[in-house]
Amino acid sequence: MTEISITVNGELQTHDVEDRTLLVHFLRDHAGLTGTHVGCDTTQCGACTVHLDGRAVKSCTILAAAVDGAQVTTIEGLAQGGELSDLQQAFKQHHGLQCGFCTPGMVMAGTDLIRRYDGELDEHTVREQLEGNICRCTGYTNIVKAVLDAAGKHRAKRT
Template structure:
């Protein structure tokens, strides 16, 4: 067992874990944050996407010991109190979800995408960049609309 401390959504989480514990299991089983979903365990689906030190990563392929000392933001950490992040709200407004299983990973990947591109996105770029996140329920149309909606709000805030 190894003691690991990761700042999760702004609060330090210290837990003893086996060296083979994946970050996704640290978050779900030790930190009690179940918004990060376990889908494929092989980095194919993206349901487990979180931000580690400001970058989107698939937490099913990162060991918790490798994230020791790092900062993780999960889907639970995007909202400010009862106020959803712009992308969370855009998913709601644009009907960007159906069953909801992929939604946390899509929102986390989309948030990173908007940040990396400064909100300057088009449909082709969003589709290309979200390629590593799988949704089995939708045709991605409303997911793309949601990301573009939030990207527009991001750009407007940057220009204000």
């Protein structure tokens, strides 16, 4: 067992974990944050996407001990003061989900996408950049609409 400390959604989480513990399991089993989903365990589906030191990563193949001291944001950490993030609101408004299993990973990947492109996105770029996140229900149309809507709000806040 190894004691590691990771700041998750602004709160320091210190736990003893086995050296083989994956970040996704640290978040779910030790930090009690079950919004990050376990899908494929091979980085194929993106359901486990979180932000690690400000960048979207798939947490199912990262050892928790390897990110000791890091900062992680999960889907639970996006809402501020009880207010959903712009992308969370857009997913709700555009019905960018059905079963909801992929939604946390899609929102985390989309949030990072909007940050990386500073809101300057088009449909082709969103579809291309979200290729690593699989949704088996929606056909992506409403997910893309939600990301583009939130990107527009991001651009409007810049000016």
